Amino acid sequence: MGTTASQLSKESLSEYQELTFLTKQEILLAHKRFTELLNKSEKGDPNVRIPMNKINSLPELKSNPFKDRICCVFSTSEHKDGSLTFEDFLDLLSAFSDSATLEIKSHYAFRIFDFDDDGTLDRSDLEKLVNCLTGETEETKLSPDEMRQLISNILEESDIDKDGTVNLSEFQHVISRSPDFVSSFKIVL
């Protein structure tokens, strides 16, 4: 990280500040953490991608049940392998930062929860979501009956147009009234 190649230029630093909700210190810290994940040979390359499993080994993401989804959502890779460039990484941190707006947070939350990337949360998405939230172990998992009940309750509440799925606007509508979404949808390095 001490090498000159890994230093951020002043312009790009100010641009990143302009474009993200991060402060200068946070960007520098992010850069440091990002370069720590790189191999020696990759350090000079500004467009290098870090594979998903490496990103997920960060302690901040390690125990997050949505870590794979988070990587996939923020990745700009063509192969859909969830690998992140530094800019993707900044995007991620910006969306999860303290000062990000509710709109952007809810937008990304929706994309994270949309497991099949079809633009709506349908029953299978919700089921996966519940499974993520309750963990994989047997004693915490919900029974199929409970699952059905839960999902139908959720759809009853948030599916305003009754098409059987929750779309982005419905999701944002629900989220915007939540008292603690903004405070809990945060990741800090």
Next chain:
Amino acid sequence: MPRDSLIISENDIDTGLDFAGEKDEDLFLQEEHKSKRHRIKRRDDDRQKRKRGNERRKAGTRAGDGEEVLWGVAEKRERSKRKRQKNKQETSRREKNEEEEVQVTSGKAAKARKNIKNEKTRRMEKKEVEENIEKGKKKYGSAKIGEVKEDGGKQLEKAQEVKKKKHKKVETSSELETSEEDDDEEEDTEKDEVRPECLSPEELEKLKEAVDERKKLIQGLRGKPWSMKKKLVTLRESQEFVEKYEGALGKGKGRKLYAYKVMMTKKWMKFQRDFENFKTACIPWEMKIKEIESHFGSSVASYFIFLRWMYGINMILFCLTFGLVMVPEALMGRPYGSIPRKTVPRAEEASAMDFAVLWDFGGYAQYSVLFYGFYNNQRTIGWLKFRMPLSYFLVGVGTVAYSYMVVIRTMARNANESGVGDDNSFNFSWKMFTSWDYLIGNAETADNKFASITTSFKEAILEEQESHKDDNIHLTRFLRVLANFLVLCCLAGSGYLIYFVVRRSQKFALDGLENHTWWERNEVNMVMSLLGMFCPMLFDVISTLENYHPRVALQWQLGRIFALFLGNLYTFIIALMDEINLKRKEENTVKFNITMWEASLYNGTVSENSTAPPITIQPADVPRGPCWETMVGQEFVRLIISDTMTTYITLLIGDFLRAVLVRFLNYCWCWDLEAGFPSYSEFDVSGNVLGLIFNQGMIWMGSFYAPCLPALNVIRLHVSMYLQCWAVMCCNVPQERVFKASGSNNFYMAMLLVILFLSTLPAIYTIVSIPPSFDCGPFSGKNRMFDVIHETLESDFPAWFSKVFSYASNPGLVLPFILLMVLAIYYLQSTSKSYREANVELKKKLQMQNEENKKKNKQAALKAQMDLEARQTAQAAEQQRNNNASLQDQEEIVDSSYFGPDIHGSSQRPYQEKHGRIPPPPVGSQGHQMPATRDPGSRTNNHGNHRPSGYLPGFTQQSEPRLSRVPSLQRN
């Protein structure tokens, strides 16, 4: 619009073709027969007319010939043929027309779709590269649409072409495209730049708008969910654009000013950003708290944030008291030893430096700036003429006022943030979408969180199921009442115990403390802390009876502990009051003694020397009063110190030692200590917060009599921040019941407010109703402490001001003012209530409207579908009928010829009839324009005018566009 123009142009072409192809009309006719082209209409008419004319001429010229009949026959045959043809053509034309229209519409639809697609793709592209620099996003779209509307098909096509071109370019390389766009803009605005004077105000306005739009875009860029690359490109371009054209905006004189303004705003933005960075860098313990957040989730972190907030408040209180009271007195006041109140009495001098005494804040500590008694009642001190007593009083009032303000402001902000969230309509969805705490970075915490989320899901499901059947309500109610009764018993018991102990200690104190054991001397403190330790456990046991939801149970528990602490505190204060009264009695005797002493001194000195006092009495030797204010201050300081010590020691023993024991004894123990009975301790958020709140209450109460209290508290909080952070990270395990921080935030704040109020009550009582000591403190010699205000008003302000003040402060004005305030509060409260109601009402309305809209949409869709089906069935029926009616067609033809004598003349009728029957027209294939029933008028009309003949007689004319729309719909 474009369709019409297209049709017209096609027709034009057709007519042109007609004229051209008139010569070989037979060929044409045949062709028409075969191919059933749709363009024949006018051509056909013209041709027929001309032919007719020719024939007539011919007939005329050859009228004399005998062949007339033949001619006539031939003509008739031809005519009938033509007629049939005409019919056929008519039908075919109609069909074709329809088809054409359909095609046109569908084509148009397709075009429109393409258009939309283009627009869409363009917009996507635009989003991606944000190349529409002139007009900003929305404006661009609307402008394009407007253009489309205005200019119609051709321009649209052109625009499309242009767009397509651009598309291609975009596809090839986005950068090239953007540069091209840039070029476009340059072209656009170069004109402006070349002749800025010639800029019309509108153009200037437009440009300005565009620049503003850009700026807004730059500002809002971070809030857009795009990838960084897009944002970067957009940012760079927008910045470039803004830079390029900002200069062009100012004209002539204004130009420089404008540029200057722009530069300044840029600088200001940069400064703001740097300042923001600086501010975040200045927030203390951010990293520590974040670390804890990631380990234990937001609820434990909320305690530390609360601690930090408290630290901030105390810092300001400390600055006030330190800067305005302690430092001036220490620098400019009389030095130590100059007057009796600033000197350690002779009796105590020997032990004044002992650590035990200092630790108890006696000795030199007692006679220092740390306590009330040290301050002199001199009106002004030092060369600055600093008004010490006034400053002391105002700082005392100011700390309380500031604390109220901060607490209430924070409460209001919290209420604002969580105010919307109290409706219960999205219970499940919130649990689902917002329950994960993304900050958790610790596997163990994550496991706990999984478990707690699962239980919350299960509970919610159970609640939902049980909300309909509540059979156990009576038992629950009974249990809850019982539990509250038990808790009240506990509180009453503890209250009585403390009262009893305090009374006993007073007895002991009267006897003299030296005669008693350690336990008897420290009974009050010990009983209080023991009660504080065991009562919460008891409450916890009792609360299991109540069967509340964990969060509600926690709040009850907190409330009960709160009541207990409050009882303890107030018992302490009552005991203190007793002591104050005792001291004041002592003071009276001391006063009497002093006058006696002074008199004796005077008498003694006067006998020896009358000019000057020869014996300079050491200030340490002067007898003095007990100074109850300093005593109160000392008590509070001791309380704080002991409280702090208890906290730290319990932390070290309860958490650290336990953790160490569990950790290392586990190697040689018969059961698993870590998972089994003792295990590690959890971090008790609520208990710690309560402790903090009570500590703060004591600070507020005591800081008037001991200006050092805020300073002490700052040190205490500072140490506990580090100590507790360390303890949490090294020897606590995450909580099993993980709560969200935001739910209880205002609860804590409310408790803080109550404590603030309750702690200012005794302080204000003592200030207002007890006269200050006669020989110590800044207010000595005054009847009441607040007299200092009067004094200042009278001596430092002009006479009229004090007059005004005295008028303003008389009850005749104050009472109405209070009344007015009460009225205002009432009014504001009722308006806020009505607003809330209106809010609920609006919410309802919104829901209703939503539902209605949904219904309407559904109905509309249903109706459209029904219409469609009806049309289809009608068409099918029509066709059926036509098929059925094909047999009657011949008669109809006769009819038609019968009712159209104005053209053909009556003489031709038989022939027509004759020939009409011979080749029956293939009606079935020609569709549906020959219904069985029609009125003769319409028929004649059909002859005269060809257009309307395209309509089905069964339908009204208006149904035509619908007809044309239906197939297009189907095609879609």
